[in-house]
Amino acid sequence: MAKSESSGDTGRPWQSYHTVYTNAKAGMEGVDKEKVQRIVYEMSKGSKYFENEERKEAYIKQKIENMQDQIAKLTDADISHYQKVADKRILELEATRDLTRIWLHVDMDAFYAAVETLSNPSLNGKPMAVGSMSMISTANYEARRFGVRAAMPGFIARKLCPELIFVPVDFKKYTHYSDLTRKVFQNYDPNFMAASLDEAYLDITNACYERDATGGEIAEELRKSVYEETGLTCSAGVGPNRLLAKVCSDINKPNGQFVLPNDRMAVMAFISSLPIRKIGGIGKVTEHLLRDAFGIATCEEMLQNSGFLCALFSRSSADFFLSVGLGLGRTDAPEVKLRKSISNERTFSATDDEAFLYQKLADLAEMLSVDMKKEGLCGRTLTLKLKTASFEVRTRAVTLQKYIFSSEDILKHASKLLKAELPISLRLIAASMGYWSVCSLLTDQITELWNFKF
DNA sequence: TACATACAC
DNA sequence: AATGGTGTATGTA
Numbered sequence: 001m002a003k004s005e006s007s008g009d010t011g012r013p014w015q016s017y018h019t020v021y022t023n024a025k026a027g028m029e030g031v032d033k034e035k036v037q038r039i040v041y042e043m044s045k046g047s048k049y050f051e052n053e054e055r056k057e058a059y060i061k062q063k064i065e066n067m068q069d070q071i072a073k074l075t076d077a078d079i080s081h082y083q084k085v086a087d088k089r090i091l092e093l094e095a096t097r098d099l100t101r102i103w104l105h106v107d108m109d110a111f112y113a114a115v116e117t118l119s120n121p122s123l124n125g126k127p128m129a130v131g132s133m134s135m136i137s138t139a140n141y142e143a144r145r146f147g148v149r150a151a152m153p154g155f156i157a158r159k160l161c162p163e164l165i166f167v168p169v170d171f172k173k174y175t176h177y178s179d180l181t182r183k184v185f186q187n188y189d190p191n192f193m194a195a196s197l198d199e200a201y202l203d204i205t206n207a208c209y210e211r212d213a214t215g216g217e218i219a220e221e222l223r224k225s226v227y228e229e230t231g232l233t234c235s236a237g238v239g240p241n242r243l244l245a246k247v248c249s250d251i252n253k254p255n256g257q258f259v260l261p262n263d264r265m266a267v268m269a270f271i272s273s274l275p276i277r278k279i280g281g282i283g284k285v286t287e288h289l290l291r292d293a294f295g296i297a298t299c300e301e302m303l304q305n306s307g308f309l310c311a312l313f314s315r316s317s318a319d320f321f322l323s324v325g326l327g328l329g330r331t332d333a334p335e336v337k338l339r340k341s342i343s344n345e346r347t348f349s350a351t352d353d354e355a356f357l358y359q360k361l362a363d364l365a366e367m368l369s370v371d372m373k374k375e376g377l378c379g380r381t382l383t384l385k386l387k388t389a390s391f392e393v394r395t396r397a398v399t400l401q402k403y404i405f406s407s408e409d410i411l412k413h414a415s416k417l418l419k420a421e422l423p424i425s426l427r428l429i430a431a432s433m434g435y436w437s438v439c440s441l442l443t444d445q446i447t448e449l450w451n452f453k454f
Numbered sequence: 455t456a457c458a459t460a461c462a463c
Numbered sequence: 464a465a466t467g468g469t470g471t472a473t474g475t476a
Contacts (some may be wrong), residue, residue, distance in 0.1 A: 049466050059459095135467045150463080153466040198463050281472095283461050314474070337471095346469060381455085391466085396457055423462090430468085461471085 015042030017050070018057065021037040021152050023277065026235075026253035027110075027144035036147035036160060043156045052391035060285055065402055069291040070312055079307060086306035086322070093322055098241070101331045102215045104188070105220065105237045105245035108181065109254035111198035113140035114232050115177050116167045128159055128165040134347075174427045188222055191344060193242075193334040203243050203333070205247050217260040223257065240267065243329025248278050271327040272300040279324050290321075299324050342377060343385075344368045345430030350389035352425040357401075357431045361418055362411055364431040369407035377436055378405035384417040385430035396421070403436065 021040055044050040074082075101431050108114065111191045112130040117123045117140065127143035129136045135152035143149075146161035158164050178197040185192040189202035204218050210219065215238035226234050236425050237248025239260040244267065251258040260270050274334075276299055277287045290296040292303045300311065302325030310318045323329070344367045346360060361384075372378065382396040382404075396417040405411060 044466080047466080053466095056459095131467085134465060137467085151467085155465050186470095199463075281461070285460060316473075339470075341470065343469060347467065349464090383456090392460080395457055399455065428467090432469090456476085458475090459473085461473105463468095 013045075013110040017041045017044065017053070018284070018288075019356045020147055021055075021147070023284070024275075025144070026250060027141045027147060028149065030145060031147045032148075033107075036324070037145075039159055040152075040156055043159055048390050054439065060288060061062075064289055064292045065099070067289065069310060070295065071308060074308075074311060081315040082311040083307035086310040086318075089310065089319065090303070090306060090322055090326065093319065093326055093328060097264070097326070097328060098331045099264065100203045100205070101203055101240065101261065103223070103239055103245040103331065104204045104207055104215065104219055105239075105242065106181075106185065106200050106202065106226070106234050107236070107249045107253070108198035108226075108232060108234045109233070110138055110140050111176055111177075112138040112169065113143075113167075115173055115196060116170075116229050118177075119173065120167075123165060123167070126165055127161050127163060128167060129154065130167050131167055132168065133158075158425075161178040170396075177230055177232065180255050181226050181232070181234070184222065184225045184229055187225070188218060191333060201245065201334070204238070214259075216257065219257045219259070223255075239257065241329030241331045243280060243324075244270070244327060245329075247274065247278050250278065256379075271325070274297065274299045276302070276324065281320065283323070283427070301325075341383075341432050341434035341442050342368065342371055342375065343383075343430055343432035344371065345385065345428060346385075347428045350425050350427040352423055354422060357418065357424075357429065358415065360429050361414055361431070362407075364429060365411035365414060366407040368433065369405060369410055369429050372405040372433060377433070378403040379433035379436045380404065381433065382410065382417075383430075383432040383434070384414050385427055385428070385432065386421060387427040387428035389427055391427070394421070399435070405433075 005301060017037070017040070017272040019040055023038055056370060073223065083413055098413060113128055114128055116128070118254050127140065127146060129139045129143050129155055131137045136148065136150060136152050136154055136157055138150050140156070143164055143251055148157040148161050148164060154166060156383065174197050182194065182200070185200050185202055188204055188207045191203070193201040195201060204215060207218050208215060219236040219238050223234055223236055226232065235249050235250065235253040235255060236257040237245045238257070239245040239248050240262040244260055244311045247258050248258040259265060276282050276290060279299065292306055294366040296302060296305055302321045306322055306325070313321065348360065351357070380403050381397060381399045383395055386394045388394070397415065398413055400413065410433070
């Protein structure tokens with residue numbers, strides 16, 4: 001092994017700056033990851049953002065070390081106890097396996113970028129990103145070849161790809177096209193579950209029976225129909241549950257599909273070598289933690305470490321990890337979920353000017369109140385989120401006696417929360433309201449007030 | 455209930 | 464010069 005490959009190398013500092021940008025993503029196969037990582041590091045190094053990322057990394061490292069200590073402290077008796085717990089739980093989870101439904105996950109290809117190209121065909125074939133110098137929402141496939149991707153700041157993207165074209169976000173446009181795709185989804189599952197503007201889950205079990213078609217045939221037909229209605233391509237995954245369908249839709253992206261049959265053996269074979277990071281819900285931190293504390297990289301290894309997982313994690317986390325190892329996921333009909341919170345936040349250049357901060361807060365309170373009135377909501381828990389100039393995030397909350405929704409009430413309470421933090425230099429303020437479960441009774445009164453005011 | 459973290463898009 | 468906005472879930476105290 002070359003000496004530079006060893007850990008603790010000081011010659012290549014960029015290797016220790018872990019961003020999310022080098023994570024495998026569709027369209028990024030041929031990318032020179034080393035180069036991308038070096039440029040991201042060079043552009044970030046020394047910034048407040050970078051320093052905060054380093055603090056976060058150190059915190060995670062600490063957490064991993066704590067976990068390693070806990071593992072080391074397990075006695076043989078503990079280990080055999082937790083293995084029994086795990087084996088029992090695996091059987092219980094296995095008993096919930098449902099192979100009777102066929103789920104399809106649709107994912108529009110580079111959605112925002114594709115919509116922008118549709119409305120400006122001269123962008124076709126050129127590297128392009130939707131977003132700004134501070135943040136990119138979506139990059140088209142030409143840009144991805146340079147390592148440019150969503151969630152990357154634009155100024156770094158431009159360094160990676162100097163000819164990159166920037167297009168500002170235009171949600172109205174994306175919502176319009178999203179609605180067109182949803183009309184198509186409706187034909188295959190009237191109760192389809194929209195996951196975002198560009199993603200949806202469909203239970204196509206009935207569609208398969210009605211049309212006497214396989215899941216793969218339905219997926220082909222649906223993608224063709226989406227293309228005809230919108231001029232946009234999408235990818236699809238078909239599998240026995242939502243978790244697996246989602247993984248599958250990523251496999252032949254863009255403009256492709258992958259079918260995982262409703263067969264236990266096929267599922268287990270599919271899941272066995274699958275990197276855990278491919279699973280929705282397992283992000284950068286969990287991947288890191290499971291790898292460094294347990295040596296887990298693939299879903300199969302979740303089962304091999306089942307005893308340790310049950311020993312070290314809460315019931316719900318352990319259940320999730322074991323389910324992943326078994327290739328289980330939800331197959332039930334999507335329940336109608338009411339939203340639990342509503343928020344507004346804005347980033348600005350960091351300042352400790354109190355008048356400015358209060359003005360920002362007033363603007364947010366006003367925007368939040370407008371949104372709440374639009375939705376007919378009122379709440380009694382108000383949360384103020386602050387991001388300091390050094391990127392530290394704090395939240396401060398109060399739960400009130402009565403439900404509120406007016407900008408005056410929001411501002412009155414939010415100001416108190418802000419005041420307690422002064423003096424402070426901030427780059428972001430957010431105001432959020434939640435917890436209106438018992439509040440539906442008040443809807444009529446709100447409507448009345450709303451009508452009275454206008 | 456309050457707060458911090460992790461995650462998704 | 465410069466690293467988003469909105470919402471959910473969960474662990475812990």
